[in-house]
Amino acid sequence: MQLSELSKIFEATGKNLGSVIGSGFGLMVSFTTDERLFMKDVLLLLGLLSTSLTILKISIDLYKSTKKTP
Numbered sequence: 001m002q003l004s005e006l007s008k009i010f011e012a013t014g015k016n017l018g019s020v021i022g023s024g025f026g027l028m029v030s031f032t033t034d035e036r037l038f039m040k041d042v043l044l045l046l047g048l049l050s051t052s053l054t055i056l057k058i059s060i061d062l063y064k065s066t067k068k069t070p
Helices: 003-030 035-068
Strands: none
Touching: none
């Protein structure tokens, strides 16, 4: 795997992360009338964020494992 491939992975992950965060905040703004719904959206956003970070970590680990083998 070359550096350009890795940068494409990071770029795609970054775009996905940005859209997830954007849609999450959009949901929160539209549901702030009820506090319980607001808390549910916060938890949903945190879950999506941790999922995105997990995907990012997996892609980094994959890159490291492919780099070790010549």
